[in-house]
Amino acid sequence: MKLPKLIxxxxxxxxxDGGMYYDGTDVELKKFNTYDSAGVLFAHHLxxxxxxxTGENTQIVQRxxxxxxxxxxxxxxxxxxxxVKDLVNKLGITLDDVAYIGDDINDLLVLKSVGIxxxxxxxxxxxxxxxxxxxxxxxxxxxxxxxxxxxxGNNILEDIIYKIVLINQ
Numbered sequence: 750m751k752l753p754k755l756i757x758x759x760x761x762x763x764x765x766d767g768g769m770y771y772d773g774t775d776v777e778l779k780k781f782n783t784y785d786s787a788g789v790l791f792a793h794h795l796x797x798x799x800x801x802x803t804g805e806n807t808q809i810v811q812r813x814x815x816x817x818x819x820x821x822x823x824x825x826x827x828x829x830x831x832x833v834k835d836l837v838n839k840l841g842i843t844l845d846d847v848a849y850i851g852d853d854i855n856d857l858l859v860l861k862s863v864g865i866x867x868x869x870x871x872x873x874x875x876x877x878x879x880x881x882x883x884x885x886x887x888x889x890x891x892x893x894x895x896x897x898x899x900x901x902g903n904n905i906l907e908d909i910i911y912k913i914v915l916i917n918q
Contacts, residue, residue: 752797752901753847755797755847756798756848756849757800757850757863758799758802758851759803759829759849759855760801761803761888762852762871763850763892764813764888765780765889766887767871768889779809779810788893788898789817789819791897798820798821799820800821800822801819801822802829803825806824829855833849833863848863849865850884851867851872852868853876854876865900867899868882869887869890870883870884884896
């Protein structure tokens with residue numbers, strides 16, 4: 750598989766289980782799986798930028814993006830395909846150079862348009878049919894990391910891990 754020049758991802762239902770947790774004081778919580786941070790690390794090690802595109806407009810997602818040094822973070826997006834088109838034009842690449850993982854109706858146009866389309870196993874069947882990569886993991890269980898690992902492939906992945914381990918010793 751040809752490596753993409755950009756990896757984009759939805760958040761709710763991909764990096765999270767899709768649940769939204771509220772307490773009695775108007776606090777909203779999301780649970781992220783730390784496994785997904787390795788997906789960002791692997792992409793960055795290969796020089797591939799990562800971007801988040803979500804319909805939610807919450808600082809929770811921005812904080813996660815900042816912590817992981819995600820290259821692009823688009824919050825409160827109503828038209829995801831337009832954001833993707835604008836970004837690829839800005840970067841001078843094509844939709845075919847993009848890998849995207851999403852899980853629901855608002856991801857459908859992007860999934861149908863990009864070179865590599867992925868979904869977690871928890872995505873509805875009518876969304877899964879547009880994926881070139883169907884992850885074994887559900888959203889919130891490391892599906893983004895699995896998506897990146899499947900794109901990269903075992904040989905390159907082993908090389909990345911070896912270099913990361915040597916650099917950090």
